[in-house]
Amino acid sequence: MSKQGKPISEAVVRRLPVYLQVLNDLHVRDVQTVSSQELGRKLDLNPAQIRKDLAYFGEFGRKGVGYDVNYLIEKIRGILKLDQPMKVALAGAGNLGHALCNYSSYVKDNMKITAVFDASPAKIGKRINRLEVLPIELLQEKVREDGIQIGIITVPAAEAQNVADRFIEAGVTGILNFAPVVLKAPDKVRIHYADFTTQLLSLAYYMDKDGTDEHEQMVD
Amino acid sequence: MSKQGKPISEAVVRRLPVYLQVLNDLHVRDVQTVSSQELGRKLDLNPAQIRKDLAYFGEFGRKGVGYDVNYLIEKIRGILKLDQPMKVALAGAGNLGHALCNYSSYVKDNMKITAVFDASPAKIGKRINRLEVLPIELLQEKVREDGIQIGIITVPAAEAQNVADRFIEAGVTGILNFAPVVLKAPDKVRIHYADFTTQLLSLAYYMDKDGTDEHEQMVD
């Protein structure tokens, strides 16, 4: 919700983590203050859009000066609720699952993967980062027990809906889905799609292969 | 470009691979024909939008009947240029890089990872799926030699821009970037972002933690 009580558009929320990326980088480089113009350059975004996005949540800048980097980081972290710890579970201990588990930078964002599940007997009992891989049948029980809020799905496409149903039944309100399928879920559960094949295939559209223009006509 | 010669919006192109996902599933289940209404249900999209999206490229349906599943698959594959082989290189042989290399379903989409690069001496020379990991210094040479069109970046954030510059110098026209940074690139190079932390952090915005409504006021 914005300060005027209007709901915030998805486009705005999607941009906030990217703002945070750039601001964190400025912070590391000890930059104190940044203008919307400078941010726009770094983000490849219109400065007016950045000002408007931020203004939904409050007045974070100083006219004639710009935005205080650290203050803005704290504000955006607050908006995204990254100042509160959040529990995450992962289903699918394959290559991708491993990659996500080992990704450490969640920590500063208060995100913690506290459970990993898999269906394959070969994987159950193995450890990923001190975390024992549990059988998928225990998912609902464990998610309820731990109060897990977000489920990450890295199982094969054919099992994704089943796993999603388990997560939803156990009460998660957010799902990050890496499987190349559209999931069915009640409105109260938010689903973000992170399947990279979709990204890769749409990239293909913009390539002009070997330089041949497919609209070019042969002339003789 | 649409049949009227107008450029196609990014939103439309992003949806096409998802259409393909659902259509492939229908094909596997031997469904011959599907209506925009049925597709809309499966995709969680407005049927009018699906009809409009497809109509940019031609008249693929039959009034009163719907769309022939196989025919539509072929058409969309053609639009996305998946009927022509496309060469892909990957930089960053970490966990995520491994996961992407092992992902086999590119094959049917004519996508082939033909080179893998890494900066770490410990990884150079190792093999991933019969593919030898090459030193990052050889990137430009190899990409030119093989005529690689797309670069996938799975290196740490700090090195992502450098790797992108190498890819661009070597002539790729598409980059799929998994590093959590905004890349600078000339307009002719298309960049798609696949960083999942962004997706995860924006998901946090929609969670209401432990059920407490942050707008609720204490009353005594």
Next chain:
DNA sequence: TAGATTGTTAATCGATTAACAATC
């Protein structure tokens, strides 16, 4: 024929950008 569903135009809705008064 009657029913269904497309392709397309018009209407609506939403998001981005420009412009500028307020003010640091």
Next chain:
DNA sequence: TAGATTGTTAATCGATTAACAATC
């Protein structure tokens, strides 16, 4: 003060949805 930059309103642009004639 003069210069810079915000926050916000108005203008523009683009994308989604509704409606319906055409037609299988």
